[in-house]
Amino acid sequence: MFNAISRLTFADVGVRRPTTAEVTACSWSDDAEPLLDWVGVSRERRITRESLLDGDAEEGLRGLVLLDLPDHDSIQPAHRQVVDRVLPLVDLLVWVVDPQKYADDALHSGYLRESVGMEASMVVVVNQVDTIPEGRRESLLADVERLLVEDGLHDVPVLGVSARTGEGVGDLRDVLEQAVARRSVAAGRAAAELDRASRVLLDSTPPGAPWDADAALHEEVGALVQAVGLEGSARRCRA
Numbered sequence: 001m002f003n004a005i006s007r008l009t010f011a012d013v014g015v016r017r018p019t020t021a022e023v024t025a026c027s028w029s030d031d032a033e034p035l036l037d038w039v040g041v042s043r044e045r046r047i048t049r050e051s052l053l054d055g056d057a058e059e060g061l062r063g064l065v066l067l068d069l070p071d072h073d074s075i076q077p078a079h080r081q082v083v084d085r086v087l088p089l090v091d092l093l094v095w096v097v098d099p100q101k102y103a104d105d106a107l108h109s110g111y112l113r114e115s116v117g118m119e120a121s122m123v124v125v126v127n128q129v130d131t132i133p134e135g136r137r138e139s140l141l142a143d144v145e146r147l148l149v150e151d152g153l154h155d156v157p158v159l160g161v162s163a164r165t166g167e168g169v170g171d172l173r174d175v176l177e178q179a180v181a182r183r184s185v186a187a188g189r190a191a192a193e194l195d196r197a198s199r200v201l202l203d204s205t206p207p208g209a210p211w212d213a214d215a216a217l218h219e220e221v222g223a224l225v226q227a228v229g230l231e232g233s234a235r236r237c238r239a
Contacts, residue, residue, distance in 0.1 A: 001096050001127055002026070002068040004163040005173060010047050023082060024068040028061045035065060039086060060177035087111075092179040094172070095124045099132055102144050108151055116152040123157045123175050124148065130162040197224045 003009055006026040024045045025036050036046055049058060067090065069083050087093065093115070097107065115122065126144055129137055137160055144158050157175065161168035201224075 001094075001125065001161070001163045002066065004161075004166065004169045005066060005176070006047075006049055008047065008049065022070070023086065026066045026068075028058055028064045028066075032065050039067070039089070040082075041067075061173070061180060064176060064180050066176075091121060091182070092176065093118070093122045094176075095122065096127050097124065097144070098128045099126065099140060102126060103147060108147065112148065112151045112153060119153055119156050121179075122153070123159065123172075125159050125161050125168075125172060127161055127163055129160040130165045130167060194224065197227070 002024065008026065010024065010026065022045050023039065023041045025032070025039075025041045026047050026049050027036070028049050030048060032048075049061075067086065069086060095107070095112070101107075124144060126141060129140075132140055141158050141160055145156075148154075148156050148158070159168055159171055159175070161172055163169070
């Protein structure tokens with residue numbers, strides 16, 4: 001699926017699981033290196049997608065950093081540790097399941113039920129739909145949606161995709177383009193931190209104190225930015 005989205009042959013592909021042992025990254029930006037260093041993606045597992053040969057074909061994904069994570073239900077404990085560390089940091093979670101294992105309890109009890117409230121930043125992709133007769137695909141996707149609702153997740157997009165044939169990959173790329181156009185998780189958290197810091201500052205100021213707001217902002221914003229770590233968040237947002 002990673003290769004189908006990026007239109008490259010870069011991620012490891014195999015029949016036996018787990019195939020992905022390390023985080024693999026494809027970036028549609030030349031400025032993603034600090035972010036990938038911070039996430040811990042090795043140099044050998046990174047590739048930059050866009051080139052002059054693409055023209056504007058990849059413009060909608062410009063700025064995207066696509067991460068291929070190890071299987072969430074891998075038998076290797078280290079793989080799950082990588083997943084657990086990276087998931088809270090991403091702007092869009094693309095859960096890739098297949099027709100045989102979409103109902104696995106490891107996925108639903110271990111992750112999906114713990115993700116209630118994050119529906120706007122999630123999409124579930126059922127891969128290998130080319131292996132399902134066309135007359136049964138609609139009921140399969142409906143069953144996935146039913147399980148998500150039982151997990152407490154409502155209105156999560158469910159897409160039927162085939163990485164092998166390319167069916168539905170364009171729809172998934174459209175979802176990614178929409179995510180690129182939205183405000184990032186890091187930017188939203190930075191704004192929330194500023195709001196909390198400003199409330200603390202105002203609560204500690206005596207009522208009616210004669211102070212100049214512009215002068216106070218000039219003196220305090222720098223210290224607040226450093227205190228809540230917004231410089232690092234800003235660098236990740238730019239990446």
